[in-house]
Amino acid sequence: MENNNLPRRKFLSNIAITGAGFVLGLPQIANASDNGKPALLGGPKAHPGGYSGWPLFDSTEEKAVMDVLKSGTWGRLGGNVVSNFEKAYSEMLGVKHTLGVSSGTSALTTILGAMDLGPGDEAIIPVYTFIATYNVIVLNYALPILVDTDIESFQIDAGKVEAAITPQTKLIMPVHIGGTPADLDKLMAIAQKTRIPLIEDACQAHLAEWKGKKVGSYGLAGAFSFQASKNLNCAEGGAITTNDSDFAQTCYRFHNQGQGGHTTAYTPGTGTRATNLRLTEFQGNLLLAQMTRLQAQAKRRAENAAYLSAQLKEIKGIYPAKMYEGTTLSAFHLYMFRYDRQHFDGLSRETFLKALQAEGVPCSEGYGQMNRDTYVTGLAQNKHYLKIYGEKTMREWLERNQCPQNDKLTGEQAVWFFQNMLLGSHTDMDQIAAAIRKIKKNAKALAKL
Numbered sequence: 331m332e333n334n335n336l337p338r339r340k341f342l343s344n345i346a347i348t349g350a351g352f353v354l355g356l357p358q359i360a361n362a363s364d365n366g367k368p369a370l371l372g373g374p375k376a377h378p379g380g381y382s383g384w385p386l387f388d389s390t391e392e393k394a395v396m397d398v399l400k401s402g403t404w405g406r407l408g409g410n411v412v413s414n415f416e417k418a419y420s421e422m423l424g425v426k427h428t429l430g431v432s433s434g435t436s437a438l439t440t441i442l443g444a445m446d447l448g449p450g451d452e453a454i455i456p457v458y459t460f461i462a463t464y465n466v467i468v469l470n471y472a473l474p475i476l477v478d479t480d481i482e483s484f485q486i487d488a489g490k491v492e493a494a495i496t497p498q499t500k501l502i503m504p505v506h507i508g509g510t511p512a513d514l515d516k517l518m519a520i521a522q523k524t525r526i527p528l529i530e531d532a533c534q535a536h537l538a539e540w541k542g543k544k545v546g547s548y549g550l551a552g553a554f555s556f557q558a559s560k561n562l563n564c565a566e567g568g569a570i571t572t573n574d575s576d577f578a579q580t581c582y583r584f585h586n587q588g589q590g591g592h593t594t595a596y597t598p599g600t601g602t603r604a605t606n607l608r609l610t611e612f613q614g615n616l617l618l619a620q621m622t623r624l625q626a627q628a629k630r631r632a633e634n635a636a637y638l639s640a641q642l643k644e645i646k647g648i649y650p651a652k653m654y655e656g657t658t659l660s661a662f663h664l665y666m667f668r669y670d671r672q673h674f675d676g677l678s679r680e681t682f683l684k685a686l687q688a689e690g691v692p693c694s695e696g697y698g699q700m701n702r703d704t705y706v707t708g709l710a711q712n713k714h715y716l717k718i719y720g721e722k723t724m725r726e727w728l729e730r731n732q733c734p735q736n737d738k739l740t741g742e743q744a745v746w747f748f749q750n751m752l753l754g755s756h757t758d759m760d761q762i763a764a765a766i767r768k769i770k771k772n773a774k775a776l777a778k779l
């Protein structure tokens with residue numbers, strides 16, 4: 331649990347004191363060679379080693395799975411393992427209630443079900459997110475309103491949220507993308523002023539903090555994913571966090587076929603739809619086992635990210651994603667940065683990514699332009715949407731979803747590294763930075779490929 335509640339500045343200075351590589355950064359940087367030919371042109375790899383595997387597990391996880399198997403109680407109804415996980419997760423996050431569910435998508439679905447989102451309603455979401463954030467709105471035949479991205483932070487542009495609000499807006503759902511908090515001060519202020527509930531899609535943001543408090547504890551509810559790639563993983567799973575006891579009960583009922591839960595705030599006519607989105611005891615125990623590693627892994631990712639950023643900031647044309655003032659801890663599910671080809675002799679992002687991969691540095695351009703994807707634009711022709719909203723509204727919807735900053739970010743600039751790469755050593759980080767410097771030095775030759 332160390333460091334978890336430290337303010338950011340103190341947390342980072344602790345890293346500087348305890349992380350010898352950070353203090354002795356310069357000699358290590360000199361060791362990671364950016365000389366010689368790029369690997370894409372036949373030279374040696376800047377990062378010849380591998381990265382941490384994912385998931386990490388040992389006999390703790392083996393025992394967790396076997397204990398449930400042998401108990402004969404495999405589902406949560408009748409068992410107590412999922413409940414134990416929920417208690418532990420609530421404690422770790424500093425929230426009153428956690429409800430384990432079958433995925434991050436299920437967490438969002440349950441929240442929206444408990445809010446009774448439906449046809450004719452609008453929901454504000456960022457355009458820069460995994461498609462699940464959009465899908466859960468559309469499954470309820472509500473209208474997703476996509477808000478442009480703050481290109482510097484990759485997060486929803488909080489300054490553009492108010493303009494997207496209409497009398498139909500039922501919720502504002504920022505995503506803490508990459509595991510870094512969106513601008514919660516601005517978003518909470520809008521939610522309070524307009525009395526529109528804020529839902530945090532924290533599916534990538536386990537343990538991330540805003541002003542020393544965990545994300546997922548700010549809005550009416552938070553949604554987490556435990557899908558296999560996530561920083562906390564049980565293959566497939568998710569959780570809802572909330573401080574609202576009535577809302578927690580409504581969520582429980584929604585995810586359990588309308589059964590269980592005993593809220594006093596039941597309003598006839600609501601809470602009349604439900605499904606089964608329960609988490610199993612196997613997943614609950616696997617999560618408890620994985621949680622024994624979570625704090626230490628989060629600390630290491632944050633240390634390595636700070637160490638890497640210190641080097642990347644020195645390279646013109648590489649801009650690590652900005653974090654807002656209130657960020658006291660990022661989960662670094664992704665390490666995101668912008669690439670500007672103008673400072674790399676015009677080398678395209680595509681070739682930059684190929685060259686990085688050849689150096690032994692896995693990377694991706696990340697999300698595409700959701701608002702331009704035919705999967706999304708096709709909604710304007712969906713027969714049910716046309717029936718509910720009409721042709722004019724759906725045509726206007728396409729117009730409302732223009733996101734010029736996001737076009738620029740996704741079309742030319744965004745680059746991602748992955749959370750497991752940050753579980754390595756300072757030498758790994760030195761070599762990643764050296765790979766980029768080597769590509770920059772040889773950008774002209776690479777651009778000719």
Ligand SMILES: Cc1ncc(COP(=O)(O)O)c(C=O)c1O
Nearest residue numbers: 433434435460462463533555557
């Ligand atoms: C931002 C975001 N929202 C929602 C989800 C959905 O989570 P799951 O895959 O567990 O359904 C994900 C998963 O990648 C995500 O990244």
